[in-house]
Amino acid sequence: MAHNGGRPTPGFWKETGQLVGAIGRAMSVTLRNLFRKPVTVRYPDVQRPYPDRFRGILALAYDKETGEEACIGCRLCEYICPPQVIKVEMLKAAKRNFAKTFTLELYACEFCELCVQVCPTDAIIMMKSFDLAASDRRDLLLDKDRLHALGLQFEPSWATGNRLRDMQAPPKPARAEARGDAKGEAKEPAE
Amino acid sequence: MPETQTKQVVEVGYGGNERLMMNMGPQHPSSHGVFRMILTLEGETVVGVDAVIGYLHRCHEKLGETLTYVQYPSIASKTDYVAAMTAELAYVAAVEKIGKIEVPRRAQYLRVVAAELQRIASHCLWLGTWCLDMGGALGGGATVFLYCIREREMVLDRFEELTGARLLYGFHQVGGTRYDMPPGWDKKVRETVDFIEARLGEYEAMLEDNTFFRVRTQGVGVISRELAEAVGVSGPLIRGSGVGYDVRRAEPYSSYGDFDFVVPVETAGDCYARYRVRMVEFRQSIRIVRQALDGLPEGPISSRPGVKSVGQVRVPKGEGYTRVEGARGEIGCYIVSDGGAKPYRLKWRGASFSNLAVLPHIVPGHKVADVVAIMGSVDPVFGEVDR
Amino acid sequence: MTLPPAAWHAIEAFVVLNALLVLVAYVTLLERKFAARMQSRIGPYYVGRPHGWLQPVADALKLMMKEDIVPTASDRWVYNLAPIVFLVPCLLIFATIPFAPQVGVADLNIGVLFFLAVSSLEIVGLFMGGWGSNNKYALLSAMRAVNQIISYDLPFIFAALVPVLLAGSMQMSSIVAAQQGLWFVAYPVVGQLAFLAFLVATLAAENRVPFDILEAESELVAGFRVEYSGMKFALIQLGEYAHMLGTSFLGALLFLGGWLGPGPAALGPVWFLAKTLLIFLVITWVRWSFVRIRVDQILAISWKLLLPATLALLLATGLVVALRGPGGA
Numbered sequence: 015m016a017h018n019g020g021r022p023t024p025g026f027w028k029e030t031g032q033l034v035g036a037i038g039r040a041m042s043v044t045l046r047n048l049f050r051k052p053v054t055v056r057y058p059d060v061q062r063p064y065p066d067r068f069r070g071i072l073a074l075a076y077d078k079e080t081g082e083e084a085c086i087g088c089r090l091c092e093y094i095c096p097p098q099v100i101k102v103e104m105l106k107a108a109k110r111n112f113a114k115t116f117t118l119e120l121y122a123c124e125f126c127e128l129c130v131q132v133c134p135t136d137a138i139i140m141m142k143s144f145d146l147a148a149s150d151r152r153d154l155l156l157d158k159d160r161l162h163a164l165g166l167q168f169e170p171s172w173a174t175g176n177r178l179r180d181m182q183a184p185p186k187p188a189r190a191e192a193r194g195d196a197k198g199e200a201k202e203p204a205e
Numbered sequence: 206m207p208e209t210q211t212k213q214v215v216e217v218g219y220g221g222n223e224r225l226m227m228n229m230g231p232q233h234p235s236s237h238g239v240f241r242m243i244l245t246l247e248g249e250t251v252v253g254v255d256a257v258i259g260y261l262h263r264c265h266e267k268l269g270e271t272l273t274y275v276q277y278p279s280i281a282s283k284t285d286y287v288a289a290m291t292a293e294l295a296y297v298a299a300v301e302k303i304g305k306i307e308v309p310r311r312a313q314y315l316r317v318v319a320a321e322l323q324r325i326a327s328h329c330l331w332l333g334t335w336c337l338d339m340g341g342a343l344g345g346g347a348t349v350f351l352y353c354i355r356e357r358e359m360v361l362d363r364f365e366e367l368t369g370a371r372l373l374y375g376f377h378q379v380g381g382t383r384y385d386m387p388p389g390w391d392k393k394v395r396e397t398v399d400f401i402e403a404r405l406g407e408y409e410a411m412l413e414d415n416t417f418f419r420v421r422t423q424g425v426g427v428i429s430r431e432l433a434e435a436v437g438v439s440g441p442l443i444r445g446s447g448v449g450y451d452v453r454r455a456e457p458y459s460s461y462g463d464f465d466f467v468v469p470v471e472t473a474g475d476c477y478a479r480y481r482v483r484m485v486e487f488r489q490s491i492r493i494v495r496q497a498l499d500g501l502p503e504g505p506i507s508s509r510p511g512v513k514s515v516g517q518v519r520v521p522k523g524e525g526y527t528r529v530e531g532a533r534g535e536i537g538c539y540i541v542s543d544g545g546a547k548p549y550r551l552k553w554r555g556a557s558f559s560n561l562a563v564l565p566h567i568v569p570g571h572k573v574a575d576v577v578a579i580m581g582s583v584d585p586v587f588g589e590v591d592r
Numbered sequence: 593m594t595l596p597p598a599a600w601h602a603i604e605a606f607v608v609l610n611a612l613l614v615l616v617a618y619v620t621l622l623e624r625k626f627a628a629r630m631q632s633r634i635g636p637y638y639v640g641r642p643h644g645w646l647q648p649v650a651d652a653l654k655l656m657m658k659e660d661i662v663p664t665a666s667d668r669w670v671y672n673l674a675p676i677v678f679l680v681p682c683l684l685i686f687a688t689i690p691f692a693p694q695v696g697v698a699d700l701n702i703g704v705l706f707f708l709a710v711s712s713l714e715i716v717g718l719f720m721g722g723w724g725s726n727n728k729y730a731l732l733s734a735m736r737a738v739n740q741i742i743s744y745d746l747p748f749i750f751a752a753l754v755p756v757l758l759a760g761s762m763q764m765s766s767i768v769a770a771q772q773g774l775w776f777v778a779y780p781v782v783g784q785l786a787f788l789a790f791l792v793a794t795l796a797a798e799n800r801v802p803f804d805i806l807e808a809e810s811e812l813v814a815g816f817r818v819e820y821s822g823m824k825f826a827l828i829q830l831g832e833y834a835h836m837l838g839t840s841f842l843g844a845l846l847f848l849g850g851w852l853g854p855g856p857a858a859l860g861p862v863w864f865l866a867k868t869l870l871i872f873l874v875i876t877w878v879r880w881s882f883v884r885i886r887v888d889q890i891l892a893i894s895w896k897l898l899l900p901a902t903l904a905l906l907l908a909t910g911l912v913v914a915l916r917g918p919g920g921a
Contacts, residue, residue: 029416036415037882043411044348044630044881053355054633065362066387069369094515096276126279126375131383131512140369173369179511181385182378227728249732249887340883345801348880351631417802417885573732574886 066172070141073165084137087113091129116158133175141168238587254568261591269551274518279375285589288327290319291531293377295538298527304520311504312381313460318497321490327532329357335581381507422476426579440534445479447472452530476582516546555589617648658822671724675827678717682831685838692860703764722816733815743894748793750902754786755846768850775849802882840871
């Protein structure tokens, strides 16, 4: 039928035999797949297990020991964000600084995890969920209260600023001890 | 914007040879992105093609001037968004070349594993969408498409465990990589790769000796060797036309010289030859992944400390151009630095941009149905074309 | 109750038509689930859990509520009439199919001829749709359609004539009766080849992959149907599936013995439906396994391969019948 691009053309019977064989092979592959288990995950009835490092919705966390807000308003996340979706105002206080306002425009966020990477106090973290669909874009303009609430609502991802930085260039032992990371704590749970 | 061909006055005669100007795209199920082809048809035969690009232009090269070396790698994945790892690699390799920054061996091997897994995933998508175009969204094409996507999802699951993201990773940083392997990952990658190798046999059974597939792809879209070399195509297109050029062999980067793999070359130059080249590349990528995982050295994953501030990476004045072998061809990144934290100028050499230039030479003379077969075998991604 | 025969026929036609429409709707669900399982996924699931039983109803409601967009530059009368002209022959073919001995709208003594002739009329509606839409894609598709369907109607007719020759009658119920001893598909060589040619010609005459170049979603984006939305689109879809089901019924009747099967005679229609669905599933299985081929290759297969083959087959069947002598079955 079409010219074969320089390849030898088989004779009529050989080509017919090839055609029948090809049809049989293709249809047997489809038949075999008919009896395999479907790979569909019936979201939202069934949730897929998310890996530990999943980059989901952003949230603000509280400090583990003191229970205070972890964010010190240093604005490093604001400067590094490529689409510039974070806006922070610092509030100076006696012992440490806080963030007066913290807005994050989730509808424009790229989920690149750079803000998490640079945060010195592990304040901004990502959750293991993306389930925040809204019908109004203004619902995705997250303010500080909303971000803290999200942090308590979903499960946080393994990746926090200090852990990411430690992974990229292992810290010197003195600094790690001073930070209080026990030797096994910084490691991820095995899969 | 080309103005010449679109303003012709078409004389409608009754001789049966009047020409019809038909627009294929930019919204079209088979244009692989936003791509407009103005086809001049005589009956069913295409006699002229006028390609219009630019619908996905997002000013990457200007963005590169406003974002620092720390911020841009996650954006770089959006040029070739189907094979994001290789695109990021081009950018950070260019920066490392200017600054003469060493990359630790472990990071190099991790980059190789990521790039080759990405090539497998990208070729899965290529095969699926090509068969979808040729076979119909309601037909055998969709079946092959869903099988390929099922396998691609497994690779994306591995990437999700590695970086947290499934399509646009931000895996590379200047000096190495941002993420290390989680525990148990290499075992999972080996299982994935074994599984995909077994399934490849199924795809070949469905397509390889299939007469329907052969008549659609053999003799269609022939790129002669001279044309390939003259236009400057790269990747599977040039390897399907008889030139054995692979950047991984020509200029080994990121310790590719340590691995043993075959660069497939076919001489026929038609769609079927390019299909064979990519199917062999599947298996060779699997081979490289296994070798890299076997020989993965211990050590740090970056020669620079973890990113703590936006202007952390500064390279001295200079310029650098690096090329990597992306899934579609040679991706190049040219950076001119003026000593600061941002490049002075960033230029992308998109593989698909040069590959598309071959279309006006090979499409005329074919039927309309062949146009989609050719587009699929050229496998453009418009993030690279329009940047 | 004695009704005039015309009223009796009208009632029968009404019942058959309604049953047919419901069957067509649920056959689309069957196809979607079958195709989904072949592609490692679940088909329709949520509407009418757990297996999408209400999906056809939902689709029908959706299509009825959709906006009916008519392009301003289209040829009004041709564009609006095309779905109807396409649908009517596709439904009319069911008039001659008997579902059990004595059950059917009209068991004409030229039943097969009527079926084949009327089913070819759909091409008029198809071309009207393509022309009236005033759209280059639709026009291209309509041209291809005329080419393809005309080319494949000939082998289709010749393949369908083989059982007619073997049975000696064009009346559908006598063809089934003639298969009491042996189904026609089981006749050595002649039967199987005829059935194979019938299946291939069916695939092509109904624009099923690998011969669906005229709808070619990936090039021509729905071909001649591209400008139709809402209820007109529903009519065209209905016509296509009804035609496919009709030729499956014909195939089951001509080759697979119709309502013959073990068990009481009342089970006849059940067997008939089962055989029809078997043919339908085979066609679906082929559809979801292959890529399509180009229109010139399709035409080459028809004129260079299928037509000579079916002509030769008809000749051979004629010889078989002549050698068998009069009165043989």
